[in-house]
Amino acid sequence: MEALLQLGMVSELPSEAQNCETSASEAKDYFVVRDGVKFAGTHLIIDLWEATNLADPEHIDAVLREAAIATGATILHGHFHHFGPNSGVSGVLVLAESHVSIHTWPERDYAALDIFVCGACNPYNAIPVLKKGFLPGRVQLAENKRGMIA
Amino acid sequence: MEALLQLGMVSELPSEAQNCETSASEAKDYFVVRDGVKFAGTHLIIDLWEATNLADPEHIDAVLREAAIATGATILHGHFHHFGPNSGVSGVLVLAESHVSIHTWPERDYAALDIFVCGACNPYNAIPVLKKGFLPGRVQLAENKRGMIA
Numbered sequence: 001m002e003a004l005l006q007l008g009m010v011s012e013l014p015s016e017a018q019n020c021e022t023s024a025s026e027a028k029d030y031f032v033v034r035d036g037v038k039f040a041g042t043h044l045i046i047d048l049w050e051a052t053n054l055a056d057p058e059h060i061d062a063v064l065r066e067a068a069i070a071t072g073a074t075i076l077h078g079h080f081h082h083f084g085p086n087s088g089v090s091g092v093l094v095l096a097e098s099h100v101s102i103h104t105w106p107e108r109d110y111a112a113l114d115i116f117v118c119g120a121c122n123p124y125n126a127i128p129v130l131k132k133g134f135l136p137g138r139v140q141l142a143e144n145k146r147g148m149i150a
Numbered sequence: 151m152e153a154l155l156q157l158g159m160v161s162e163l164p165s166e167a168q169n170c171e172t173s174a175s176e177a178k179d180y181f182v183v184r185d186g187v188k189f190a191g192t193h194l195i196i197d198l199w200e201a202t203n204l205a206d207p208e209h210i211d212a213v214l215r216e217a218a219i220a221t222g223a224t225i226l227h228g229h230f231h232h233f234g235p236n237s238g239v240s241g242v243l244v245l246a247e248s249h250v251s252i253h254t255w256p257e258r259d260y261a262a263l264d265i266f267v268c269g270a271c272n273p274y275n276a277i278p279v280l281k282k283g284f285l286p287g288r289v290q291l292a293e294n295k296r297g298m299i300a
Contacts, residue, residue, distance in 0.1 A: 030255065040255060040262055045193065045294055079227045079244055092242045092249055094229055099240065103248050103266070105180065105190060105297070112190055112296045114264065116253070142294065144195055146262045147255070 030119050031147065040147030041098055041118030048111040048130065050137025054104035057082040057089045063133030064093055064100050067126035071117050073097045097121050111136075116146065180269050181297065190297030191248055191268030198261040198280065200287025204254035207232040207239045213283030214243055214250050217276035221267050223247045247271050261286075266296065 031038050053059045057080045068075055073095040080091035086106065093100040098116035105111070111134060115123040131139065181188050203209045207230045218225055223245040230241035236256065243250040248266035255261070261284060265273040281289065 031258070040253075040260065043195065043262075043264075045296075047297060076231050076240070077229045079229065079242075081226050081244055083246075090226070090244050090246075090248060092229075092244055092251070094231055094240055094242055096233075096240075098253050098262075099242055099251050101242070101249050101251070101266070103190075103268070108181070108190075108297075110190065110297050112193075112248075112266070114193075114266075116251070116262070116264075118253070144292065146195075147197060147258070147260050 031149070032119055037145065038149040039145045041116055041121075041145075042123050043098075043116040043144040043146050044114060044123045044126075045142040045144065046113040046115065046127075046130065047140040048113065048134050048136035048138075049140070050109050051104075051111050051134040052109070053134055054106040054109065054111055055082075055086050055089065057091070059133070060089050060091055060102060060104065063129060064091060064102055066133070067115070067129040068093050068095060068100050070125040070129050071097075071115065071123050072121040072125070073100075073117050100126075118146075181299070182269055187295065188299040189295045191266055191271075191295075192273050193248075193266040193294040193296050194264060194273045194276075195292040195294065196263040196265065196277075196280065197290040198263065198284050198286035198288075199290070200259050201254075201261050201284040202259070203284055204256040204259065204261055205232075205236050205239065207241070209283070210239050210241055210252060210254065213279060214241060214252055216283070217265070217279040218243050218245060218250050220275040220279050221247075221265065221273050222271040222275070223250075223267050250276075268296075 061080045075093050077094040082089050088104045090103045097118045100115050102113045117123050211230045225243050227244040232239050238254045240253045247268045250265050252263045265276050267273050
């Protein structure tokens, strides 16, 4: 495994995108109210199958940045680690509104992502960007509302 | 929001811990078989309520590293962003086996974490470390098996 720990990349590229809009009443603690439920944010668990471009860290970096910006989030920090030629990539973007992550298994045409955005960002806006970037034959999606308060 | 984007910290501290053990048959693609199900890894969604130390990025960094090492994972990269004095922290660790993340709302004594480790790492070993580090009154936990193959 040691030999695989290589090619880490760090980048600090503040996004040009506007932050998700937050109303004055939400600004104090950044929780939102929707359908009568107060919660911290929406966390999507996304599995891509029969996907492409999963061994290309530059491409993955670019797609994830575009996806994050599509949700309305602001990118604070990014790191994408390539485990070697033709091997998988693990990457994260730290957002002002939480994070995006990806872990790829090119040998299985499979990628595991999550997108957690708080406040008024819409994580579903990232899905078309991921589909365009990785051309998956199948997408599995699960939603978690984080920090729900009854 | 712009004024809050400050105090980012980047650190690259390879862990001393051993990688999770992987059998020869699993080494090819890192998927594991358990209870007759083949999958990429286990992804825990963890909510801490009535928790402490949520506005201290150095403490959070240290606790998350200890938690990651407890699972048997190898830390490749870490980044913890402090949104300001007495404000929340967003942080991630990129692991050779996927990632750990945390986002804190100290004003609500709430933290949203996730721990995704592939292969033979055990993410549940992180829970006692998180309890010791953040002294939550309540812990909510959900498990996702990622990349399940029928």
